[in-house]
Amino acid sequence: MAFIDWSEDLSIGFKEVDNDHRKLVDMVNNIHDTIGQELVTDILIELLEELLSYTSWHFRHEERLMQIHGDPEMPNHKQEHEDLEQQATELYEKFLGGDNNVPAMLLPFLKTWLSDHIVGTDKKMGQFLTQQTEGTTNSTPIQWTGDS
Numbered sequence: 001m002a003f004i005d006w007s008e009d010l011s012i013g014f015k016e017v018d019n020d021h022r023k024l025v026d027m028v029n030n031i032h033d034t035i036g037q038e039l040v041t042d043i044l045i046e047l048l049e050e051l052l053s054y055t056s057w058h059f060r061h062e063e064r065l066m067q068i069h070g071d072p073e074m075p076n077h078k079q080e081h082e083d084l085e086q087q088a089t090e091l092y093e094k095f096l097g098g099d100n101n102v103p104a105m106l107l108p109f110l111k112t113w114l115s116d117h118i119v120g121t122d123k124k125m126g127q128f129l130t131q132q133t134e135g136t137t138n139s140t141p142i143q144w145t146g147d148s
């Protein structure tokens with residue numbers, strides 16, 4: 001069974017961002033499965049780097065959409081992104097520094113992030129974006145071009 005199952009509860013109702021979130025859930029599940037194995041340090045470092053890189057892109061993606069559509073919640077939402085990125089980077093750096101408690105701290109952090117941020121803040125953004133774009137044909141979605 002996956003660590004986090006994608007469900008409609010996680011959907012913010014805006015497909016372009018839901019697609020990013022599905023990818024994040026896959027990445028977090030992959031990290032969960034890796035932590036369950038032995039001798040994982042190098043693989044885990046690689047997965048964390050991918051997650052940080054993708055998360056950074058994804059947050060800028062959401063911020064770009066909020067900017068394009070004039071979401072009034074953008075300053076608070078952006079601040080939440082910055083806080084989450086900072087916490088994730090700190091965990092990553094601790095792990096690089098040899099702190100073996102990080103894997104155990106990482107999974108609850110990622111799960112809370114996905115459940116609280118997506119279901120709370122992102123869902124509100126999804127409603128706003130849906131309102132703003134209703135009746136318009138979706139312009140070309142902004143897509144990840146990274147290599148993961």
Ligand SMILES: [Fe+2]
Pocket residue numbers: 059062077081117121122
């Ligand atoms: Fe967000």
